[in-house]
Amino acid sequence: MLDDDREGIWYDDGPNGPFRRAEADQLPSGRQVPHAVIWYTELNRCQSAIALLNNSRQWPRPVTVLSAADVKITVVPPIAADRSRIVRAPGSRLMAWLSFLLSPAWYRLRVVPTIADMHEEYYQELKAGNQPHACWIAIRGHILVAKVLVKGMVEAVKDLIF
Amino acid sequence: MGNPFASAKELLVLSLLRDEPQGMYGLEMVNASDGRLARGTVYVLLGRLEEKGYVHSRVAKKADHPGLPRPRYTLTAPGRRVLDAAEMLGVSTARA
Numbered sequence: 001m002l003d004d005d006r007e008g009i010w011y012d013d014g015p016n017g018p019f020r021r022a023e024a025d026q027l028p029s030g031r032q033v034p035h036a037v038i039w040y041t042e043l044n045r046c047q048s049a050i051a052l053l054n055n056s057r058q059w060p061r062p063v064t065v066l067s068a069a070d071v072k073i074t075v076v077p078p079i080a081a082d083r084s085r086i087v088r089a090p091g092s093r094l095m096a097w098l099s100f101l102l103s104p105a106w107y108r109l110r111v112v113p114t115i116a117d118m119h120e121e122y123y124q125e126l127k128a129g130n131q132p133h134a135c136w137i138a139i140r141g142h143i144l145v146a147k148v149l150v151k152g153m154v155e156a157v158k159d160l161i162f
Numbered sequence: 163m164g165n166p167f168a169s170a171k172e173l174l175v176l177s178l179l180r181d182e183p184q185g186m187y188g189l190e191m192v193n194a195s196d197g198r199l200a201r202g203t204v205y206v207l208l209g210r211l212e213e214k215g216y217v218h219s220r221v222a223k224k225a226d227h228p229g230l231p232r233p234r235y236t237l238t239a240p241g242r243r244v245l246d247a248a249e250m251l252g253v254s255t256a257r258a
Contacts, residue, residue, distance in 0.1 A: 089229045109209035112230060113219075117189050117201075119229025127227075147202035155206055 009049060090122055090138035091115045094145060102149075110148050115141060168216070168244055174198060175207050176216060176237060176245045185220070185236040208235055216241030 008021045098111050118141025125134035168176065178191050186194070188204045199207070211217040217235050225231035237245075 105213070106209075109212055109219075110205050113188055113205045113208070113233050114201075116225075116230040116232040117187070119225070119227065120189075120232055123227035123229055144202055148205055151202055151206045152209065155210065 007045070089119055091118060091141055091145070094142060098145070098149075106152065110152050111145060114145050114148050117141070118144070168211070168214075168248070169207075171199065171203065172207055172211055172216075173245060173248050175204070175211060176241050179217060179235060179237040180242065180245060183236070185234040187232050187234055189232075191235075211241065214240075216244055 010021050095111065095115060099107050102111065118137060122134050122137045122141070125131070125137060174195060175191060178194050179186060182190075188208060189201070191208075192199050192201055192204050208217060208219070212219055212235075216238055218238050219233040219235050221233045222231040
């Protein structure tokens with residue numbers, strides 16, 4: 001049974017941390033929380049808090065509203081307030097496949113230098129702030145790897161025949 | 163006269179490396195070749211030359227960016243001898 005002192009928005013302060021409480025306009029920014037729970041005993045206050053969270057860019061739209069006679073509960077799904085994401089270097093997946101398919105010598109002598117060149121130019125462009133050209137370099141690098149493989153195979157066949 | 167040692171492009175790569183004792187990256191060779199080497203060709207050639215023992219590649223432990231470090235290629239003694247022999251026989255390294 002909840003008492004009125006617990007009204008507000010409760011959010012997880014980390015996986016092993018306690019629940020902390022804040023008002024809707026005092027929610028901390030820049031943190032990732034598993035979920036938050038809205039507790040209000042009056043429906044209109046609950047709905048106001050939901051509306052405030054819906055308008056906030058840091059918190060998602062609540063998914064469920066359960067109502068009882070006195071206690072209105074809303075469970076808010078998790079969201080990462082920090083929107084940074086982990087990005088792999090271009091060509092990482094291609095390298096993983098080719099390291100499996102090709103011999104170690106082929107992979108080391110032909111694929112790795114080509115992709116290393118692509119990384120060098122790609123990160124130079126990103127440093128200069130030229131993202132469209134960096135994307136083009138990543139695409140061109142993948143095409144170059146295919147060309148290198150085809151040319152390498154042609155040379156290997158020529159060596160076998162002549 | 164035919165070239166019994168290395169192809170013309172391989173000789174071109176060897177001659178570029180001879181001029182740079184500290185070594186060159188693949189892209190530097192492409193830029194220095196004035197269009198005679200393509201990006202898709204240079205690492206095929208360098209791979210074959212390394213298999214033959216004419217060049218040696220060295221990779222830094224870490225690049226100054228999050229990606230892979232580039233290998234730096236240097237001419238080996240056998241590679242220098244091949245180049246000298248080809249020039250002695252009058253094989254041009256200017257042919258594409």
